[in-house]
Amino acid sequence: MNRSIELHPFVQLTLMRVREFIREPEAVFWALIFPILLAGGLGVAFRSDSPAPVPVVVTSPELASTLVGDPALDVQLADEARAVEALRGGRALLVIEQAADGTAVFRYDESNPEARAARLTANQALQVAAGRIDPVAVQDDLWTETGSRYIDFLIPGLVGMGIMGNAIWGLGFSIVDSRRRKLMKRIVATPMPKHLYLGSFLAWRLMLLPVEVGVPVIFGAIAFGVPVRGGVIDLAMISIVGAFAFAAIGLLIASRARTIEAVSGLMNFVMLPMWILSGVFFSADRFPDAMQPLIRALPLSALIDALRASMLQGTGLVQLWPQLAVLGAWMLVAFAVALRIFRWR
Amino acid sequence: MSDSQIASPLRVRDLRKAYKDVVAVAGIDFEVRPGECFGLLGPNGAGKTTTIEICEGLTPADSGDVEVLGLRWATDAAELRQRLGIQLQETQLAEKLTTLETLTLFRSFFRQGPSPAEALALVQLEEKRDARVGALSGGQKQRLALACALVGDPALLFLDEPTTGLDPQARRQLWDLIEQFKRDGRTILLTTHYMDEAQQLCERVAIMDHGRIIAHGTPRDLIASLGVEHVVAFSTEGHADLQVFETMTGVRSVRGSGDGRAELQVSELHTCVPALLAELGRQGRPLTSLTTHSATLEDVFVSLTGRHLRDE
Numbered sequence: 001m002n003r004s005i006e007l008h009p010f011v012q013l014t015l016m017r018v019r020e021f022i023r024e025p026e027a028v029f030w031a032l033i034f035p036i037l038l039a040g041g042l043g044v045a046f047r048s049d050s051p052a053p054v055p056v057v058v059t060s061p062e063l064a065s066t067l068v069g070d071p072a073l074d075v076q077l078a079d080e081a082r083a084v085e086a087l088r089g090g091r092a093l094l095v096i097e098q099a100a101d102g103t104a105v106f107r108y109d110e111s112n113p114e115a116r117a118a119r120l121t122a123n124q125a126l127q128v129a130a131g132r133i134d135p136v137a138v139q140d141d142l143w144t145e146t147g148s149r150y151i152d153f154l155i156p157g158l159v160g161m162g163i164m165g166n167a168i169w170g171l172g173f174s175i176v177d178s179r180r181r182k183l184m185k186r187i188v189a190t191p192m193p194k195h196l197y198l199g200s201f202l203a204w205r206l207m208l209l210p211v212e213v214g215v216p217v218i219f220g221a222i223a224f225g226v227p228v229r230g231g232v233i234d235l236a237m238i239s240i241v242g243a244f245a246f247a248a249i250g251l252l253i254a255s256r257a258r259t260i261e262a263v264s265g266l267m268n269f270v271m272l273p274m275w276i277l278s279g280v281f282f283s284a285d286r287f288p289d290a291m292q293p294l295i296r297a298l299p300l301s302a303l304i305d306a307l308r309a310s311m312l313q314g315t316g317l318v319q320l321w322p323q324l325a326v327l328g329a330w331m332l333v334a335f336a337v338a339l340r341i342f343r344w345r
Numbered sequence: 346m347s348d349s350q351i352a353s354p355l356r357v358r359d360l361r362k363a364y365k366d367v368v369a370v371a372g373i374d375f376e377v378r379p380g381e382c383f384g385l386l387g388p389n390g391a392g393k394t395t396t397i398e399i400c401e402g403l404t405p406a407d408s409g410d411v412e413v414l415g416l417r418w419a420t421d422a423a424e425l426r427q428r429l430g431i432q433l434q435e436t437q438l439a440e441k442l443t444t445l446e447t448l449t450l451f452r453s454f455f456r457q458g459p460s461p462a463e464a465l466a467l468v469q470l471e472e473k474r475d476a477r478v479g480a481l482s483g484g485q486k487q488r489l490a491l492a493c494a495l496v497g498d499p500a501l502l503f504l505d506e507p508t509t510g511l512d513p514q515a516r517r518q519l520w521d522l523i524e525q526f527k528r529d530g531r532t533i534l535l536t537t538h539y540m541d542e543a544q545q546l547c548e549r550v551a552i553m554d555h556g557r558i559i560a561h562g563t564p565r566d567l568i569a570s571l572g573v574e575h576v577v578a579f580s581t582e583g584h585a586d587l588q589v590f591e592t593m594t595g596v597r598s599v600r601g602s603g604d605g606r607a608e609l610q611v612s613e614l615h616t617c618v619p620a621l622l623a624e625l626g627r628q629g630r631p632l633t634s635l636t637t638h639s640a641t642l643e644d645v646f647v648s649l650t651g652r653h654l655r656d657e
Contacts, residue, residue: 012453015446016439023441023477181437186493189403189433190454191426345403 009192013200018207020174031170031208035162035216042281043151043224054118055091057083060098066129067096072121094118148312152227155220156307157280162212163242164274164300168267170208171201171250176263185345194344198251205247206240213239217311230310234317238310238324242303245327248334249299255342274300302326353412354379354501354532355400360409362395369395371556372409377501382523382533384547386540386642388654392556393536394434397505400534401431414500427456430499432490434506440479444470444489447478448496455497468492468522484515491522502526504535508542520545538654540642552646559649567645573597573610576644577617577637580606581630593620598648605633610644 006012021027053074058064064077078086086092087107093115095107104126108115128134178184187197213235220226228235253270257263277291278284278300287295295301306323309315317324355377362370370392377383385393398404400411402418402425411418416425438447448461458464465471468488473481481489487507494502507523508516516539523546526533537543543550544564551561560567587601590609595617601607611617614637625632646654 007449007453009450009453012450016442016450019446020439020441178439182433182435183438185403186431186433186436186438187454189401189426189429189431190451190497191423191456192454 010196010200010203013192013196014203014207017174017200017204021170021204021208031162031166032211032215035158035212036219039151039155039158039216039219040223042154043220054093054114054121055086056094056096056118056122057086057092058096059083060096063096063098063104063126067122067125070121070125073118073125094122096122149224151220151224152312153283153308154281155216155224155226156311157304158216159213159239160242160278160300160304160307161275161280162216163209163239163303164246164271166208166212167205167243167246168250168253168271170205171247172254172257172263172267173260174201175251175254176257176260179258179343179345180260182345188344198339201251202244202247205243209239209243210236226311228311229314230316231314234310235307237317238303238306238320241324241327241331242299242306245299245303245331245334248331248338251342252334252338255338258343274298277301279304296322297326299327299330352379353377354414355383355534356410356412357396357400358410360396360399360411361407362392362399362404363407368556370399370406373551373553373556373558375551375558375561377532377534378549379532380527380530381548382527382535382546384543384550385534385536385553386538386543386547386550386646386654387536387553388538388646388652391538391553393538393553394505396553397503397534397536401429401503402426427497428500430494430497430502432494432502432504432507434509436490438478438486438489438493440477442478443475444478444481444492445474447489448492451493452496458496458498461496464492464496467495467525469518482515484511484518487511487515487519488522491519495526500532502531502533504533506536506538508537508539516542540646540654544642550642552642552649554646554650560645564642567642568640571597571610571640571645571648573612573640573644575611575614575617575637576640577609577611577614577621577635578606579609579621579625579635580604580633581625582633583630585625585628585630589624590621593617593624600647600651608647610640610648 053072055074055076056067057076057078058067059078059080061077064075067073067075076086076092080097083092083095083097087095093108093112097105097107099105106119106122108119110116175184188194217226217228217235221228249270253266254263257266277287277295278298280300284295284301302323306320309320353376357376358374360370360373373392373396375383385396387393395404399406400413402422413425414428418425442450444465445461448464452458452461452464459467462471462474465474468491470485470488470492473485478486478489491504491507494504504523508519511519520542523533523535527546535546547564549561549563550567551558552567553559560570562570582605584605585607587599587607590596590599595611595613597610597612599607599609609617609621618637622632643654646652
């Protein structure tokens with residue numbers, strides 16, 4: 001029989017991955033549509049054109065009339081019980097009461113930066129209204145350039161998180177599912193070369209990558225003007241290295257598990273720390289200095305740092321060698337270990 | 346078949362395999378002849394699947410020798426994979442693929458063999474070529490699994506419990522297919538815990554229990570070795586005295602199960618049944634049921650082990 005390219009086992013195995021994926025509408029939703037909804041939602045919530053006034057509840061009408069003109073504050077008058085309730089429920093970030101001697105008492109959560117800012121603004125307004133004259137003249141020069149807004153920070157984070165999640169979930173679930181169904185055992189009972197089986201997962205990841213990365217990046221560019229300063233080629237190279245590193249990690253996670261429950265637990269165990277530590281939604285610099293070496297060694301930190309530097313600052317691949325080296329090391333180590341311990345049945 | 350000149354497609358000598366604390370296979374020998382369907386018959390847990398998976402090169406043996414098509418797994422695995430057709434117990438193929446896509450995938454692994462469409466025709470699934478695997482019935486899935494075993498045009502076919510869990514009609518359809526494979530000259534090793542399946546399909550069977558082969562031969566010889574033609578099963582109200590039946594002419598053995606049910610293995614129905622009825626009448630134990638059947642491999646198993654094949 002004539003062996004056309006279409007009948008090559010590698011092509012057939014890769015086709016199986018693609019067919020299983022596109023014929024599962026839920027998988028397509030979570031991999032492709034969900035990041036857009038997330039980016040859109042967060043982009044709207046954190047839009048930076050005009051910051052929303054901070055909700056403040058005041059218990060005395062005098063204080064209220066002093067503060068009501070300040071554009072940075074959304075002042076409401078309420079009795080003390082309702083004010084405390086609003087603070088607790090997050091509807092107000094700051095409550096201002098007036099003590100018997102006229103002292104203004106600020107009630108707020110000190111660990112919330114917005115509440116601290118509201119306190120400073122309210123204090124300033126009260127002092128100025130009472131006659132304070134600032135000795136130093138100031139002027140605001142507002143900085144709204146693209147590349148420095150929250151949405152600019154967020155899109156590369158979501159791209160990195162998507163590459164990680166899709167690679168780990170995609171490989172983890174399909175491998176363990178085919179092991180559980182004994183399909184893997186059945187395929188291993190044929191003359192199929194085993195490296196083609198594993199290779200087909202990588203090929204499938206590569207085929208999805210343009211969509212996985214392209215969708216949030218194009219969405220960010222069109223809806224919010226998020227830049228790709230390093231160029232599409234650099235973005236693609238970083239994404240490919242990242243996708244291979246996480247495919248290797250996914251392979252390692254799935255190398256022995258026999259049940260979906262077991263592999264789900266492992267996947268969450270691996271991904272959860274990175275969701276928190278690797279700076280997807282907020283800068284990883286917020287964690288203590290002692291933790292920084294550990295955080296920089298995580299594959300998702302390396303991927304997101306590289307994506308951000310390339311997309312937002314236009315940093316070249318050569319300068320990004322530490323991040324790419326971290327990803328490469330994860331890829332090699334995870335792949336080597338996975339191959340050694342992989343359970344084929 | 347090009348391999349029909351091999352004296353024995355499968356030869357197993359003193360095969361042993363133990364898992365942690367369970368001995369699955371405790372030293373068995375058998376040989377499959379070219380063109381025959383050889384059956385491993387036994388209850389669940391007898392060691393049939395372990396045996397067939399060792400022969401398929403999926404499970405390593407602890408000791409013993411397995412020679413497949415004149416080759417050995419340790420040295421010729423790649424060649425053997427090309428020439429064996431394997432159907433595993435309980436494989437669930439990818440549900441999102443169509444039957445034709447599934448066969449195209451499996452066909453791509455083998456250097457020669459029928460086209461995917463031809464393989465589909467071999468198991469009479471042509472009209473389901475574009476149906477998703479997930480939409481097939483149990484019997485159709487099993488036929489597709491058979492087709493996957495045939496795409497490499499195998500010299501030896503391994504079928505592990507091919508009809509377990511199927512309804513009677515689907516079983517019969519599968520039997521017809523396996524009969525057809527036999528007519529095509531294929532050599533088959535089959536495991537089953539259905540004695541009627543072994544009796545219907547197999548030229549020779551080995552009866553396994555607790556990891557050993559306790560009897561082997563053609564189904565006809567094994568049944569003849571019982572020395573009985575028929576089995577009479579009956580039950581009575583209360584407990585009949587079974588002792589007296591043991592000395593009755595034509596009765597070879599008596600088994601009571603303690604709840605009023607009993608089985609007699611007899612050589613002649615026409616003398617034993619009237620005698621049985623008369624004796625029960627004398628004891629004042631009315632019959633609640635009475636069935637007779639010709640002796641089967643099941644009865645061979647019962648007489649060898651005292652248990653039924655499908656006792657849990």
